[in-house]
Amino acid sequence: MTPFNHIAWTVALLSLVCAGGADAQVSVTSLTEVQRGRVPGEDPDVFSNVFEQFNLNYGQADFQASARFEVYRASVDGRNMTFLSQRSVSWAKGPAYVVGGNFYGILGRGLTARAFELPGVVLESTVFRQRYTNTQDMEGGFASWTDDRFEVKALAGRPVAGDIPPGYPDTISGFDKLTGLGSDRRKDWVLGSEFSVRPVPGLKLGGTVVNVRPQGFEGSYAWSWLAGMDLTPAFEHAGLSSLYGEVYAELANREKFTSDGHGRYLSGNFGIGSVGISVEYKDYDNFDLLANDPPQLVREHTAYLLNRNTHVLQTLNETGFQVEAVFPVADLVTVTGNISWGKNRLSSTVSTVFDERFIGTELGFLPDSHTASVFFDWGRDELEALASHRTGGMLLGTSTENNHTLELNLELQRGKLPFGANPRYWDTYGVLSWQSPIGLGAAIALDRSTNPSETDRGNNETDPVKFLSVNLNARFGPYEALLFVGERRGGTACTSGTCYEVLEFRGAELRLTTRF
Amino acid sequence: MKCIKRISETLLAVMLLAAPVVSKDMAPDFNLRSPEGDRLNLKSMLEHGPILLDFWATWCKPCVKAMPKLQEIYETYKDRGLTVVGVNEDGPRGQSKVKPFLRARKFTFPIALDSDGSVMKRMRATAYPTTVLIDMDGEIVFRHAGFAKGDEKVLIEAIEAVLTGKADQAEGSGTE
Numbered sequence: 249m250t251p252f253n254h255i256a257w258t259v260a261l262l263s264l265v266c267a268g269g270a271d272a273q274v275s276v277t278s279l280t281e282v283q284r285g286r287v288p289g290e291d292p293d294v295f296s297n298v299f300e301q302f303n304l305n306y307g308q309a310d311f312q313a314s315a316r317f318e319v320y321r322a323s324v325d326g327r328n329m330t331f332l333s334q335r336s337v338s339w340a341k342g343p344a345y346v347v348g349g350n351f352y353g354i355l356g357r358g359l360t361a362r363a364f365e366l367p368g369v370v371l372e373s374t375v376f377r378q379r380y381t382n383t384q385d386m387e388g389g390f391a392s393w394t395d396d397r398f399e400v401k402a403l404a405g406r407p408v409a410g411d412i413p414p415g416y417p418d419t420i421s422g423f424d425k426l427t428g429l430g431s432d433r434r435k436d437w438v439l440g441s442e443f444s445v446r447p448v449p450g451l452k453l454g455g456t457v458v459n460v461r462p463q464g465f466e467g468s469y470a471w472s473w474l475a476g477m478d479l480t481p482a483f484e485h486a487g488l489s490s491l492y493g494e495v496y497a498e499l500a501n502r503e504k505f506t507s508d509g510h511g512r513y514l515s516g517n518f519g520i521g522s523v524g525i526s527v528e529y530k531d532y533d534n535f536d537l538l539a540n541d542p543p544q545l546v547r548e549h550t551a552y553l554l555n556r557n558t559h560v561l562q563t564l565n566e567t568g569f570q571v572e573a574v575f576p577v578a579d580l581v582t583v584t585g586n587i588s589w590g591k592n593r594l595s596s597t598v599s600t601v602f603d604e605r606f607i608g609t610e611l612g613f614l615p616d617s618h619t620a621s622v623f624f625d626w627g628r629d630e631l632e633a634l635a636s637h638r639t640g641g642m643l644l645g646t647s648t649e650n651n652h653t654l655e656l657n658l659e660l661q662r663g664k665l666p667f668g669a670n671p672r673y674w675d676t677y678g679v680l681s682w683q684s685p686i687g688l689g690a691a692i693a694l695d696r697s698t699n700p701s702e703t704d705r706g707n708n709e710t711d712p713v714k715f716l717s718v719n720l721n722a723r724f725g726p727y728e729a730l731l732f733v734g735e736r737r738g739g740t741a742c743t744s745g746t747c748y749e750v751l752e753f754r755g756a757e758l759r760l761t762t763r764f
Numbered sequence: 765m766k767c768i769k770r771i772s773e774t775l776l777a778v779m780l781l782a783a784p785v786v787s788k789d790m791a792p793d794f795n796l797r798s799p800e801g802d803r804l805n806l807k808s809m810l811e812h813g814p815i816l817l818d819f820w821a822t823w824c825k826p827c828v829k830a831m832p833k834l835q836e837i838y839e840t841y842k843d844r845g846l847t848v849v850g851v852n853e854d855g856p857r858g859q860s861k862v863k864p865f866l867r868a869r870k871f872t873f874p875i876a877l878d879s880d881g882s883v884m885k886r887m888r889a890t891a892y893p894t895t896v897l898i899d900m901d902g903e904i905v906f907r908h909a910g911f912a913k914g915d916e917k918v919l920i921e922a923i924e925a926v927l928t929g930k931a932d933q934a935e936g937s938g939t940e
Binding site: 273275277279303305307310312338340341342343345351352353354356357358362363364365367368392394395396446449450452476478480492494496515516517519521522523524525526527528541542543544545546548549550572573574575576582619643647651653683685687689723728744745761763 | 788789790792793794795797799800801802803805807821822823824825829853854855856857858859860861863864865867868869870879880881882884885886888889890891892907909910912913914
């Protein structure tokens with residue numbers, strides 16, 4: 249019996265078991281990706297693969313049980329994989345929440361611990377060439393109590409080593425591959441807790457502590473003190489009802505490691521009426537705690553060319569700040585300005601700087617059937633070998649009375665690398681898309697680059713490289729299908745501020761999402 | 765290609781098997797905090813009427829497009845007992861920007877912070893934005909992922925059906 253048939257029979261069995269339960273429900277979410285094509289520069293020339301993420305959920309009253317199967321099949325030997333990547337049982341009632349198995353959770357603002365996932369993101373390991381879900385969950389137990397005054401959390405679990413695919417190494421047994429018990433992905437342990445109290449409305453005081461136990465290394469401890477205060481009631485009390493504001497600070501230390509470390513995060517936001525500003529400061533040093541995710545203080549871009557250039561936080565050493573202001577000008581435009589700056593001290597003599605300035609506007613004076621936004625962004629990221637860039641773009645949209653929508657997205661980047669005989673390059677990106685009200689859509693995208701890191705792979709190193717693709721989408725009830733045909737540029741991609749590598753791909757890819 | 769054919773057949777079988785399994789889609793209870801620190805508990809909110817949850821993030825363009833429509837829905841239906849909650853998925857990285865973002869665009873419906881994404885996972889939402897309508901019995905009667913112009917009409921039909929006690933009607937078109 250194939251693993252797929254196992255899944256089918258599991259669903260069938262559960263349907264029979266649960267049919268009698270008055271309040272019991274079984275639900276299914278499935279994500280399937282089928283690819284046929286090639287990754288330039290990789291063997292074999294042409295390959296096919298299927299990735300399936302199958303989530304089974306069972307709920308009864310306050311209990312929930314869930315399991316996630318991941319299956320990968322490729323036309324290349326040695327890459328196939330079947331894996332029970334998540335399983336959990338949880339109970340939630342009033343202020344209490346307990347989960348055993350795979351869980352997501354956060355202590356403070358993530359300086360000392362955060363387990364999470366990027367929904368819908370499928371990774372392809374550049375080393376192992378297997379596809380799997382990009383999860384940063386933990387496996388163990390998590391409990392929390394959240395009432396109006398107190399918040400208590402406790403966790404103990406094994407974080408995932410995200411660059412190791414499930415089922416690695418090949419030498420482990422079939423049972424261990426399926427369950428993940430013998431896999432190299434989860435070898436370390438993290439234990440932690442948070443206690444915070446709200447003595448008066450708007451004021452939060454507390455702390456977190458974690459014990460990090462990496463396999464084969466000495467364990468270490470980290471703890472943080474945190475305090476947050478909503479200033480708006482104080483402003484209102486003083487008769488300044490148009491003002492608002494809040495401040496937050498979390499100061500963490502790490503001890504008993506090869507050397508001590510620290511993590512410091514301060515933030516605040518303030519505003520008058522609809523004009524607002526947020527200010528953040530970071531100082532991280534030797535602060536990789538296996539399962540932590542401190543705030544990055546980097547703008548999260550949806551513009552394609554800017555998203556590729558997102559700075560990746562280095563928790564081993566990074567200091568910096570971010571300031572973002574939003575101000576509507578009457579009802580004409582909403583302007584967003586952002587300044588981000590960071591410095592990485594790589595050694596006692598070598599350091600790199602990241603800085604970025606962004607300004608974007610959404611035009612609000614257009615009729616409801618039209619939308620328009622423009623942005624301009626410039627900066628550098630020495631750690632990512634980007635000496636400088638200037639990037640601009642616009643998004644124009646229009647819709648008909650019967651809700652057909654047409655959008656044009658254009659972006660242009662002038663960049664400079666810190667090395668090479670001809671370090672300057674142009675990147676251009678354009679998408680024309682149409683979406684119908686009955687759930688059908690189409691888009692054509694062109695990505696063109698003269699970046700030497702892209703062009704040096706061709707026969708003529710000065711020719712620009714082009715990536716042309718057609719995307720079709722269709723939605724019907726619980727089914728959604730996305731078809732990509734063409735060429736996709738590889739490189740960095742970021743979702744929700746978390747970045748990962750995408751391999752270049754030429755061919756066709758079909759993604760199906762189903763939910764029952 | 766054999767492999768792909770086998771998987772396609774199996775998936776079809778799974779979908780057919782799964783369809784009759786699903787009965788009521790009950791929303792799991794949760795506790796979240798607003799940016800001001802207030803606790804938002806699902807079951808407590810359900811005592812006041814049905815709830816519309818919208819999972820969104822400041823960096824998500826379709827989410828931002830949908831939010832003016834949610835504001836309209838909030839203003840139209842709040843007096844009829846509907847609670848609209850925007851569940852922010854920015855996480856700790858964007859938490860400081862949420863309030864200025866909302867104030868600048870004059871969005872006034874309640875916001876909850878899902879800092880670790882656990883509520884989004886437990887609600888089985890896999891895309892931004894995802895809109896979930898929960899009736900007073902705690903059953904998810906409407907679910908929609910993504911936003912395109914005109915989607916709000918289907919949502920309003922579902923809300924009207926729930927508020928007038930015709931939840932079953934909402935389970936037709938547009939319901940996942």
